[in-house]
Amino acid sequence: MYKPKTLFEKVWDSHVVLEREGEPTLLYIDLHLVHEVTSPQAFEGLRLANRTVRRPDLTFATIDHNIPTTSDERFHIKDQIAAQQIATLRRNCAGAGIPLFDVGSGRQGIVHVIGPELGLTQPGMTVVCGDSHTSTHGAFGALAFGVGTSEVEHVLATQCVSQKKPRSMRIGISGALPDGTSSKDLILEIIRRLGTDGGTGHVIEYAGEAIRGLTMEERMTMCNMSIECGARAGMVAPDETTFAYLDGRPYAPPGEAWDKAIARWQPLATDEGAHFDKDITIDASHLAPIVTWGTNPGMSAPITATVPGPDNAQDESERNAILAALDYMGLQPGTRIEDIALDRVFIGSCTNGRLEDLRSAAKVLRGYKVHNRVTVLVVPGSEAVKQAAEREGLDSIFTEAGAQWREPGCSMCLGMNPDILAPKQRCASTSNRNFEGRQGRGARTHLVSPAVAAAAAVAGHFVDVRGWEYRK
Amino acid sequence: MEPFRSHRGIVAPLHRENIDTDQIIPKQHLKRIERTGFGTYLFSDWRYHPDGSPRHDFVLNQEHYRSATILVAGKNFGCGSSREHAAWALSEFGIRAIIAPSYADIFRINAGNNGLLLIEAAGTTVQRIAAQAQARPPYELTIDLENQTIADGDGLSERFEIEPFRRHRLLHGLDEIGMTLTHEAEIARFEAAVLRCTPSQGYSNLGTAT
Ligand code: SF4
Numbered sequence: 001m002y003k004p005k006t007l008f009e010k011v012w013d014s015h016v017v018l019e020r021e022g023e024p025t026l027l028y029i030d031l032h033l034v035h036e037v038t039s040p041q042a043f044e045g046l047r048l049a050n051r052t053v054r055r056p057d058l059t060f061a062t063i064d065h066n067i068p069t070t071s072d073e074r075f076h077i078k079d080q081i082a083a084q085q086i087a088t089l090r091r092n093c094a095g096a097g098i099p100l101f102d103v104g105s106g107r108q109g110i111v112h113v114i115g116p117e118l119g120l121t122q123p124g125m126t127v128v129c130g131d132s133h134t135s136t137h138g139a140f141g142a143l144a145f146g147v148g149t150s151e152v153e154h155v156l157a158t159q160c161v162s163q164k165k166p167r168s169m170r171i172g173i174s175g176a177l178p179d180g181t182s183s184k185d186l187i188l189e190i191i192r193r194l195g196t197d198g199g200t201g202h203v204i205e206y207a208g209e210a211i212r213g214l215t216m217e218e219r220m221t222m223c224n225m226s227i228e229c230g231a232r233a234g235m236v237a238p239d240e241t242t243f244a245y246l247d248g249r250p251y252a253p254p255g256e257a258w259d260k261a262i263a264r265w266q267p268l269a270t271d272e273g274a275h276f277d278k279d280i281t282i283d284a285s286h287l288a289p290i291v292t293w294g295t296n297p298g299m300s301a302p303i304t305a306t307v308p309g310p311d312n313a314q315d316e317s318e319r320n321a322i323l324a325a326l327d328y329m330g331l332q333p334g335t336r337i338e339d340i341a342l343d344r345v346f347i348g349s350c351t352n353g354r355l356e357d358l359r360s361a362a363k364v365l366r367g368y369k370v371h372n373r374v375t376v377l378v379v380p381g382s383e384a385v386k387q388a389a390e391r392e393g394l395d396s397i398f399t400e401a402g403a404q405w406r407e408p409g410c411s412m413c414l415g416m417n418p419d420i421l422a423p424k425q426r427c428a429s430t431s432n433r434n435f436e437g438r439q440g441r442g443a444r445t446h447l448v449s450p451a452v453a454a455a456a457a458v459a460g461h462f463v464d465v466r467g468w469e470y471r472k
Numbered sequence: 473m474e475p476f477r478s479h480r481g482i483v484a485p486l487h488r489e490n491i492d493t494d495q496i497i498p499k500q501h502l503k504r505i506e507r508t509g510f511g512t513y514l515f516s517d518w519r520y521h522p523d524g525s526p527r528h529d530f531v532l533n534q535e536h537y538r539s540a541t542i543l544v545a546g547k548n549f550g551c552g553s554s555r556e557h558a559a560w561a562l563s564e565f566g567i568r569a570i571i572a573p574s575y576a577d578i579f580r581i582n583a584g585n586n587g588l589l590l591i592e593a594a595g596t597t598v599q600r601i602a603a604q605a606q607a608r609p610p611y612e613l614t615i616d617l618e619n620q621t622i623a624d625g626d627g628l629s630e631r632f633e634i635e636p637f638r639r640h641r642l643l644h645g646l647d648e649i650g651m652t653l654t655h656e657a658e659i660a661r662f663e664a665a666v667l668r669c670t671p672s673q674g675y676s677n678l679g680t681a682t
Contacts, residue, residue: 017662018655023637026655028662038555040505051649066503081503088505132554132578146578148556149507150585150648158652160659164635166577196490197548200577230551232577296490296551317489317546324488416499423522435494435552437517 004271007237008168008203011143011268015126017160024162030125031142032155033111034061034098036089037416038130042153043092053096055159060120061093062101064110068417069379069406074103082417096156109382109408112136112350116220117384119249123238123265128155133350133432134233135226139219140246141238141268143203146227166232167277169202170270173210175285180466182360183218184352184430184449186210187225188290188300190282196298199231202278205270206236210284216245217356224351225432228297237269291337291462292434292447294325299434301337303452303464309333328436329444330424338462340446344427345376345403345457346439347450349413352430353381357450358389361430362397364454367471369402371460376403377419379411403457415439428456473587475645478616479568481541483605484531489546493579496550496558510557511564532565536609544571544602547595550579559586569615571622573598584638587645589617591632600628617643 005013018026032055039061046052053059066082068074077083093100101107101114108114112133115121121137127144128134130152137144151161171190177183191198204226211219219236226234236242243262246252253261288302299322301308309326310333313319326333331340347353347361358380370376378398380386386408389395395405412419413431415438421427423442430453434445448456455465501513518530526533532540543562549572550558559582562570569589583590593601604624605611614623617639623629641648652659 014666018658026652026658028659028666037502041507041556044505044507049649051653079503085503085505130554130556132552134554146554148554148559148578148582148585150556151581154649154652157649158659159663160652162648162652196551197574197576200548200574230548230576296492320487321489414494414499416502433492433494433552435492437498438494441498441517441522 004274006168006270006274006276007141007205007235007268008143009274011124011126011141012165014124024164026160027126027163029128029155029159029161030058031115031120031127032059032159033115033127033129033134034059034089034152035065035111035129035131036063036085037065038149039092039152040085040088041149042130042156043096045150045153046156051157053098053156056097058159059098059156060101060115061089061098062108062111062114063089063103064108065410065414065416067103067409069377069409069411069419071407073418074407074409079418106383106387109384110350110353110410112220112224113353113381113385116140116216117249117382119246119252122246122252122261123242124268128161132227133224135231136220136224136350138223138226138233138235139216140242141235141265143233143235145233166203167201169199169204169231169278170276170280171204171206172208172279172281173206173284174208174281175283176210176213177284178287178466180451180468181287181289182449182451183214183221185287185290186284187222188292188297188447189287191225191229191298192290192300193282194229196228196296197230199226199229202231203233203235204231205276206234207270208281211236212239215356216241217354220354221351225297228432238265239269289449289452289465291452292445293329293331293337294322295328295434295436297432297434297447299325300447303337303462305337307331307333307335307337338464341426341461342374342428342456343425344421345370345374345453346379346412346427346429346431347377347453348379348381348411349431350381350410351432352450353379353385355385355388357430358385358394359392361450361454362394363470364451364465364468365401365403365458366397368458370457373460374457376457377406377412378403379406380408382408401458412439428453428462473585473645473647476568476587476589476617476642478614478618479541480612480614481568482537482539482610483542483544483601483613484537484540485602485605486531486543486545487602490548490551491545492552493550493555493558494552497555497561502555502557507560508564510561511566514561514565539566541566541568542571542613542615543567544598544605546598547573549575550583551576554578554582556582556585559583559588563588571598571601584641585648587642589615589642591615591622591634593630593632597630
């Protein structure tokens, strides 16, 4: 009898090359994405061992982490070590025959933005990249996870990873997201409830009415941040929304192959009665915009709440963690989130640097000026996103409001390029990590949705965007 | 990879949970193209003042802990980024083993690929070791991977669990790529059985989901 399977199991099972008792499974990889920071040592390792890249045709590279976001500096990088790392990637790709979506090609961008937008990421695939936010690609019903550099080398050499099978978790979302909230708020809410290690060892499938109602971009935001609750990957079953998104993309199957692909993708959805190791349901209908106040993505509160204090801790170690976070963030318990004043706003990253995110921020900013104390950086996720946004005139909404419209890259999400904060500067950021020092040493990061970030840019402090007066 | 059989060394306590890889090796040090040169930057924002002088309030700068080779820390050690630079920095500094209640998945794999032993111990054991390391430095532990025990020669002697395959690889310092390449025939067979077009034609098969 056929045993009902989850989406995750279907993708996993169809990629098993070898299963051995007491050893990890050898899993075939369909798509390997590469960027400049985590790959040089892998290519070097191959060279030292006299090995070659097995499937350059299944490997694609881009430049994102280091790249400056001003139009002249991106072609003339001043930071010599960054420039060398980028030059090394170009050389490694040319040597191995790996396609590189280079700066200025029209296809460069953050690796997790370009994979989907080029149609490289497809349902049912296994996708890896030397980057923890590879979980983003799970929004297509792919099994996608981040790997370390030794594993990058392993995939380059063998097109496989050696992995222990993770456990499965379903998070069912009932209800619909209220106006003024987004999937960013939903995933921050999930991370707060689960904790930053609640998903460890698991692949999460997001399911339910609310998820079916999300666009691909919103689904990507959720899968992107799955790693922030420790999950190996996040997944959403492919459906009409997925197919409509992929149709006609440069690497999507063309013509007859497209119909065959759909026929293969449709049955990927989790079977009725399939077993999950954990099954959770969350009601989204009372969701509020969420703001992080601490130094990990689980330390967050609804925008209408106040900053918690040590008395809210469950135990001694949580108490210490709250005290350390408040100290780093320069916050007092009991402060209203809406009273937190900001110096910077960053709109971008692989979490919220796609066209829809920019639209959502622009909708709030239209007709307003950003607060005179606040510097606002808008960094599109890719060259294609930038061009599309400019075609719609979003760039002029941003610049007329007083925000800076930059060139694509990771930028202030991790500040490996020149875009960093000074110590103690406070930033509302649409990215995914508020760790100590993430946006610069001593810098204070609050994670929010694009709409909340835009509203905060105007007000100079957080505001409940649900009451926003949109201007024409 | 250097094999790990048994090790005796000084323990340094990090009284924190969720120590993320951004702390272990901050991003400003990720631009190197070599596997080496990261040890100096281990925990650099915690270890040094912005002017580069050492912070005496950080444990690894204190007299009894400078030559520590074992770290004891709170749960979910190594969360965050996939940067293997974290494992390289720890190893290069001289850390051979970490004792904590739990670890993030990617860090666990990266550690394994660099001969760094992660011991998952009960919260009470972790607290006990951290308290000892704090109270009477230099506090030393002997870790015996062959027999899966940690002992301090002074009353503490505990068995720890580790996946047999992980243990086997560490004990023998096995290179994972070399191991996988012995299965070239299976990989080739898989590729042949499951039809794949080149990406320029659009992917084709990608799985025979049944
Ligand atoms: S945008 Fe941020 S999280 Fe995403 S890949 Fe770049 S650095 Fe990593």
